[in-house]
Amino acid sequence: MRRARQLGRRLDGAATRLVLPGLAGGLCPSPVLAQAESLLSLHGDTLSAGGLSLMFTGLVVFATTTSVLYVRERSRWQRREGELAAGLEAARGHQERLAALLAADPQVVLSWDGPDAKPVFEGDSGFLGVSGSAMALAYGSWAPPADAKRLEVATEALKERGEAFAFTFRAKGGQYVDAEGRPVAGRAVIRLREASGERARALTLQDDLVRVSADQATLAALLAGLPQPVWTRDANGRLSWVNGAYARAVEAADGAEAVKNGLELFDRSEREAAGRARQEGRAFTMRAPVVMAGQRRIVDILETPTPTGSAGIATDMSELEAVRADLQRQMDAHVSTLDRLKTAVAVFDASQRLVYNNSGYETLWSLDPNFLESRPSDGEILDRLRTERRLPELGDYRSWKAGVQAAYTATRASEDWWYLPDGRTIHVVASPHPQGGVTYLFDDETERFTLESRFNALSRTQRETLDSLREGVAVFGSDGRLKLSNPAFAQLWKLTPERTAGTPHIDEVVSLCRPLFPEDAVWTEIRSAVAGVRDAREDYRCHMARRDGTVLDCSAAPLPDGATLITFADVTAGVNVERALTERNEALEKASRLREEFVHHVSYELRSPLTNIIGFAQLLGEETIGALNEKQRDYAGHIVRSSGALLAIINDILDLASIDNGALSLDLEEVDVAQTIAQAATGLQDRLADSKLELKVEIAPHTGPLRADGKRLRQILFNLISNAIGFSQPGQTIRVSAGRVGGEIRITVADDGRGIPDEVKEKVFDRFESHSLGSRHRGVGLGLSIVRSIVELHGGRIELESAPGAGTRVTAVFPPEGMRISDAAE
Numbered sequence: 013m014r015r016a017r018q019l020g021r022r023l024d025g026a027a028t029r030l031v032l033p034g035l036a037g038g039l040c041p042s043p044v045l046a047q048a049e050s051l052l053s054l055h056g057d058t059l060s061a062g063g064l065s066l067m068f069t070g071l072v073v074f075a076t077t078t079s080v081l082y083v084r085e086r087s088r089w090q091r092r093e094g095e096l097a098a099g100l101e102a103a104r105g106h107q108e109r110l111a112a113l114l115a116a117d118p119q120v121v122l123s124w125d126g127p128d129a130k131p132v133f134e135g136d137s138g139f140l141g142v143s144g145s146a147m148a149l150a151y152g153s154w155a156p157p158a159d160a161k162r163l164e165v166a167t168e169a170l171k172e173r174g175e176a177f178a179f180t181f182r183a184k185g186g187q188y189v190d191a192e193g194r195p196v197a198g199r200a201v202i203r204l205r206e207a208s209g210e211r212a213r214a215l216t217l218q219d220d221l222v223r224v225s226a227d228q229a230t231l232a233a234l235l236a237g238l239p240q241p242v243w244t245r246d247a248n249g250r251l252s253w254v255n256g257a258y259a260r261a262v263e264a265a266d267g268a269e270a271v272k273n274g275l276e277l278f279d280r281s282e283r284e285a286a287g288r289a290r291q292e293g294r295a296f297t298m299r300a301p302v303v304m305a306g307q308r309r310i311v312d313i314l315e316t317p318t319p320t321g322s323a324g325i326a327t328d329m330s331e332l333e334a335v336r337a338d339l340q341r342q343m344d345a346h347v348s349t350l351d352r353l354k355t356a357v358a359v360f361d362a363s364q365r366l367v368y369n370n371s372g373y374e375t376l377w378s379l380d381p382n383f384l385e386s387r388p389s390d391g392e393i394l395d396r397l398r399t400e401r402r403l404p405e406l407g408d409y410r411s412w413k414a415g416v417q418a419a420y421t422a423t424r425a426s427e428d429w430w431y432l433p434d435g436r437t438i439h440v441v442a443s444p445h446p447q448g449g450v451t452y453l454f455d456d457e458t459e460r461f462t463l464e465s466r467f468n469a470l471s472r473t474q475r476e477t478l479d480s481l482r483e484g485v486a487v488f489g490s491d492g493r494l495k496l497s498n499p500a501f502a503q504l505w506k507l508t509p510e511r512t513a514g515t516p517h518i519d520e521v522v523s524l525c526r527p528l529f530p531e532d533a534v535w536t537e538i539r540s541a542v543a544g545v546r547d548a549r550e551d552y553r554c555h556m557a558r559r560d561g562t563v564l565d566c567s568a569a570p571l572p573d574g575a576t577l578i579t580f581a582d583v584t585a586g587v588n589v590e591r592a593l594t595e596r597n598e599a600l601e602k603a604s605r606l607r608e609e610f611v612h613h614v615s616y617e618l619r620s621p622l623t624n625i626i627g628f629a630q631l632l633g634e635e636t637i638g639a640l641n642e643k644q645r646d647y648a649g650h651i652v653r654s655s656g657a658l659l660a661i662i663n664d665i666l667d668l669a670s671i672d673n674g675a676l677s678l679d680l681e682e683v684d685v686a687q688t689i690a691q692a693a694t695g696l697q698d699r700l701a702d703s704k705l706e707l708k709v710e711i712a713p714h715t716g717p718l719r720a721d722g723k724r725l726r727q728i729l730f731n732l733i734s735n736a737i738g739f740s741q742p743g744q745t746i747r748v749s750a751g752r753v754g755g756e757i758r759i760t761v762a763d764d765g766r767g768i769p770d771e772v773k774e775k776v777f778d779r780f781e782s783h784s785l786g787s788r789h790r791g792v793g794l795g796l797s798i799v800r801s802i803v804e805l806h807g808g809r810i811e812l813e814s815a816p817g818a819g820t821r822v823t824a825v826f827p828p829e830g831m832r833i834s835d836a837a838e
Contacts, residue, residue, distance in 0.1 A: 119205035139206040188215045246321040261304040362448025364390045483581045490574035492518045492543030518542045528558045541568040542576045563587040626655040678721040686711045692729035704742035712751030732761040739765035755828030762821040768814040
């Protein structure tokens with residue numbers, strides 16, 4: 013047994029030496045090796061030699077199998093690692109090729125992993141005209157508004173719903189951009205690429221085609237709608253297109269039928285002339301008669317060459333020709349009418365040549381017809397008339413002639429009187445033409461002057477009557493000369509008999525009277541009434557305050573025979589009385605203004621110290637600075653009450669001053685009438701109790717709110733109720749009512765007091781008008797004045813109803829809601 017144990021130990025050692033090196037060399041995994049070692053160590057003493065052999069054999073087989081499997085798996089993983097390395101290298105090469113391809117064109121690629129993910133930018137966005145790839149998402153910075161909005165909507169649809177899109181548009185910089193978006197491997201991808209090369213040129217040509225097509229369509233629509241016939245011809249001279257007016261002119265159903273059948277609008281001669289013009293490459297123009305829709309018309313033809321043939325238009329000139337013919341007939345009738353007039357008419361052109369004269373012109377000046385037909389100049393005619401002594405005898409003929417011919421450069425018609433050596437008086441009117449030239453009208457007024465002289469002889473029989481009048485009378489003839497006047501006229505204007513004799517002209521009379529009354533405007537009207545040319549003669553009246561203190565009433569009246577009667581009445585005494593009354597009234601108004609200014613100033617100067625008095629009196633009354641005895645407290649209370657009353661008076665005066673100056677503004681709001689009346693009555697409860705009066709308030713249900721200044725409304729009610737308290741007797745009732753009548757809100761304060769006499773009613777609302785009417789009420793007369801001013805500032809009015817012994821009702825009427833204060837003020 014001992015020998016067997018020793019042999020087993022030797023076999024175990026040998027097996028361990030054989031197996032363990034192989035296992036340690038990596039042929040067997042470490043767990044197997046550890047297990048084998050454990051078995052050997054545990055059972056080495058008990059195993060027999062046969063068992064050890066079997067175990068050894070099993071371990072060798074196990075180790076061999078494990079080694080073979082390990083070598084096989086190792087080879088497979090090495091192959092797999094090589095394949096992965098090759099794939100990684102291929103991916104890197106593919107990525108580099110894609111980056112090169114992306115950089116080859118001006119483009120930018122945007123991608124999102126999800127709707128809320130941040131975008132990934134690839135490429136260069138410089139072609140969009142923005143700096144930085146992130147600015148590519150600011151579509152509005154580089155795309156037109158419509159396209160930017162379209163991109164934003166498409167981007168949101170792609171990110172949220174995976175909707176692909178693709179379109180091309182023109183950026184603000186002028187370049188074309190292809191925008192394409194689609195989902196790729198769960199990502200939203202947008203590619204913005206600049207269209208360049210042939211594609212850009214094609215897009216440009218496409219836009220040009222659209223624009224040219226639109227222009228062509230617009231032009232075609234315009235030509236189709238023209239009322240004038242329009243047509244185009246091909247290179248062979250055949251019609252290729254006509255508009256609706258052409259079709260109607262040739263009585264075709266439409267333009268296509270006219271082109272198909274070759275319906276020509278013009279005769280052969282016009283078409284041949286137009287064809288020759290086309291061959292010569294020039295435009296063809298002609299006025300010719302044609303038959304359009306069965307009517308004969310006169311048209312102006314214009315046909316001009318085009319790259320593909322020619323185009324033409326026919327303008328209907330029939331109405332113009334008719335107007336021209338009618339104008340010629342009117343001119344002939346005008347000439348015939350002028351030939352029948354006694355007034356001589358001569359028309360000169362811009363070169364001062366005679367272009368027309370009537371028969372009266374030849375008769376007036378006894379000129380040779382052959383001389384007039386030679387179209388002499390204006391100067392030649394004047395020289396000939398002067399030679400024949402048919403012009404006025406003048407010392408400076410050249411200056412007179414220059415004055416006559418000044419009508420060619422004048423802007424208005426001028427008049428003149430020519431007194432000829434043969435005793436005739438010619439009235440000359442020179443009317444310049446807007447295009448140059450002058451029309452002369454010559455009227456022989458000799459007979460009229462003769463009749464006027466006879467009239468003057470008859471008027472002398474009336475002189476005695478006029479001489480007895482105290483008013484100054486002057487009669488001027490139609491020629492502007494003084495025909496008749498009485499001594500009173502000369503005395504009023506201090507004219508000597510020599511001045512009024514000899515029928516002086518109105519201009520001379522005005523110049524003599526001007527020193528006493530230098531008002532040019534009045535004399536101009538009088539001169540116009542006497543010698544002016546007016547459409548209708550009217551009476552003229554004026555008031556003259558002369559330098560010497562005399563005041564005259566002037567009246568100019570036209571007479572039936574063309575003369576003008578001017579009378580001057582001395583009203584100095586009446587004016588002096590009126591002036592005295594006016595000055596007295598102005599003095600009263602000034603005194604009133606001074607009084608108001610004084611009161612305003614004094615009120616401001618009194619309020620500041622009065623406020624201090626009230627403050628210190630209140631401090632004394634509250635005994636904050638020391639105790640007072642009963643009499644001192646009573647005195648302090650009197651000071652506070654009297655000062656408060658005085659402050660109220662001053663505030664009323666200041667309110668009136670603010671209203672007068674327009675400085676008082678209203679803070680308009682929706683005011684509760686009942687609440688405002690209650691607030692105003694609260695401040696008067698003590699007076700109501702002391703006077704043993706009852707206050708009743710009645711508010712109609714439909715009164716509603718009033719748009720007014722709440723503070724001023726309380727002031728109105730306070731003054732009205734306070735005034736009613738002052739004029740009521742103990743035990744009486746004061747009633748305050750409010751309601752809406754016809755849109756107006758009426759607030760009434762009524763009392764049962766003494767009432768107001770009629771002679772006092774008109775003064776109760778005036779300032780500083782205080783009437784006790786036998787009551788204990790005393791005041792400065794401002795309360796009701798302030799009430800009226802504030803109500804009128806709201807656009808309302810005050811109504812007063814009172815009678816002695818029947819009490820008083822004062823109603824404040826406010827305008828309908830929505831009425832503006834400015835409208836009421838106007």
